[in-house]
Amino acid sequence: MPLRYCRKCREYTLEEECPKxxxxxxxxxxxxxxxxDRYGRYRRMLKKESMKGEGYV
Structure with missing residues (x-):
């Protein structure tokens, strides 16, 4: 059974649904x-565009 994490209450559990x-x-x-990596090219392109917008490149 893998460890699981609830994003709402930030608790760890072994269940599919948070008990809290x-x-x-x-x-x-x-x-x-x-x-x-099929989407690596797009991820790098998006990162480069965001860095241009912030003035880093």
Whole structure:
């Protein structure tokens, strides 16, 4: 059973639904790394555009 995290009340649980608030839970880990990143190009493009808007590039 993996550890799960409730975003509403910020509690950890083993259940799919939070026992305190009844909200849904998510896995607290980052997504698995993949060298075949299909969306990496778009993510880098968006980051570059946001840095231009803030005056960093």
């Amino acid at each position: 608030c009844g909200g849904g839970t998510v896995k607290p880990y980052p997504p698995r790394f993949s060298p075949d």
